[in-house]
Amino acid sequence: MNEFIRKPRGTKDILPDEQKYWRAIEKAVEKRCLAFDFGKITTPSFESVQLFDRAIGQTTDIVQKEMFEVKRYGTSEEKREEETLVLRPEGTAGVVRVYLEKGMQVWPQPVKLYYIEPMFRYGRPQKGRYREFWQFGFEIIGDKSSQTDIATLMLIWQIFNDLGLNEKDIIIDINSIGCKICRPQINKSLSDYLIKYQKLLCPVCQERLNLNPLRILDCKEKKCQNIIAGAPQIIDYLCESCKSDFKQVLEGLDELAIPYDLNPRLVRGLDYYTKTTFEIRDLQDKTRQSSLGGGGRYDNLIETYGGPSTPAIGFAAGIERIISKIKEKKIKIPEIQKTEIFVIQLGEKAKKIALKLVYDLGNKGFASSCAMGKNSLKSQLRSADKNGAKLALIIGQREALDKSIIIKDLRDSTQESYSMNKLDEMIYKKLRQK
Ligand SMILES: [Zn+2]
Ligand SMILES: [Zn+2]
Structure with a gap:
């Protein structure tokens, strides 16, 4: 067979037998999101590179080395358009762009949108990680109350439960990473501690130390992990308002009997997150190596784009990972009914x-x-x-x-x-x- 008759590295084909899993997830997401009065949104697969530069942050791996650039076939370097386009590595930035561009600030707030779309990241392909992968996610833009955080977590929990993944299989890891007011103090306490171990940190974290010390907590390198274990806890440096909001979120989860694990080291891989931050993981996966999804507040992102100060919260989950979890747990997914x-x-x-x-x-x-x-x-x-x-x-x-x-x-x-x-x-x- 010719060499081009082969799928590119890090991609997959979804054959007819597999479709029932995709359908089940789509149905669960749609059912729960529509019940909560979300609207579905579809955004382009590629966007201007600046959109992600701003949102995700210059110091993240994604912006530094994981984005695919889109070029017109056959054009020479000098003839290229001014604007650099990249395949979207995540969904939030695009949704926020639409919110601003379509003037959704004047819609009744909060604006609630969900999506099911492929994302693209140029990483080393490995089990459960693809260069093109699908996510479902949603954004609630324009509400700052902790009730919204609770509703978000409830919605996520319902979707996973609908798919047969419940408290026997999964748990919510949760933390608060502070707001504009308390973040400087959090960063300072972390860098004061980490600076003592500067030489022992991995090269990436050494760089992060000056730019964004919070992200060091997310490093998966063993030597950094050992140092992180003794780091000050973010929660002790939260301002009063962050503290009381976070307390309300946890109380809300207790009330609904949704299981969570307070994880003082949890931060997210993207720079835009504030306050409530969370991940869904397998109960057995204590190292958080393969979370099924995650999200949190991003109260400053819209301002970063030049919009008005607008609080927001979002969540995204990896569909391939959920499917492999469903298979691993031997959860029965009904065949798609094609015929009566x-x-x-x-x-x-x-x-x-x-x-x-x-x-x-x-x-x-x-x-x-x-x-x-x-x-x-x-x-x-x-x-x-x-x-x-x-x-x-x-x-x-x-x-x-x-x-x-x-x-x-x-x-x-x-x-x-x-x-x-x-x-x-x-x-x-x-x-x-x-
Ligand atoms: Zn705060
Ligand atoms: Zn590191």
Whole structure:
């Protein structure tokens, strides 16, 4: 085979058998978000590089080395457009751009939006990490109350529960990382401590020490981890208002009996976060190496873009990671229902009747189908099952002759023969009157 007939590194194909997982996640997200009056938003896959520079922060790995640049094919370097475009590495910046560009500040606040989209990061491909990966996420822009933080966590918890992941499998790691007022104090206490170990930190963290010491807490290097273990706790340096808001969030979670783990070292990989910060992780994964999703407040981001000071909170989860968790936990995801009624034919005469029947039932509003190119009863029943059909209509040679039909209810495996002119009545009874 030619070399270009091969998928690029760090990507994946989602084959038909896998789609039920994607559908299940999409359905859970949609159901819960719509109930909470979120609107769905779709933004372009590529944006101006400055959008992410500003939002994510110059000192993060993402901006420094993980973004894909978009170039027009075949253009030479000097002919390129002024603007540098990159494939989006995350969803929040794009949503916030829309909020500002469309003047959503004048909409009733808060504005609640959710998305399900692919993201792109040029990382070393490894298990569960792709260069193109899907996220679902949502943003609540324009509300600062801690009730919104609680509602956000509740919504996330419901979505995961809908997918069969509950307190037996997952937990919310939570922390507060302060606001504009207390952050300088938090940074100072951290750098006062970390400066003593400067030479022992990894090169990246040495650089972070001056620019953003908070991010050092997020370093996964063993030698940094050892130093971090003795660092002062952020929570002790929060201002009064951050402290009381955080207390309310935790009390809200207690009230709802949503399990959480207060993690004083938790910060997020992006610079824009403030105050409540959280991740969803497997109960067994104490090292937080593979969180299923995370988010938090970003009360300063909109101002960073030149907009008015606007509080906001958001969350994003990795769909591939959730799917592998669902598989790992052996959670049963139902097959996608493609067909309600499956018509099975045995013999040439029956075949003709079958196709006409599928057509007529379709016109009456039933999702109906038959197996093309299959002739045995067994293989056709198997197809009916795979398509999630509730009823199988069987036309054998005898039925074709005496204008009758067998209705097999696949839900309880009962079957009975009816005269063809009773068919509609029986189908409505079985499918629509329950
Ligand atoms: Zn504060
Ligand atoms: Zn480090």
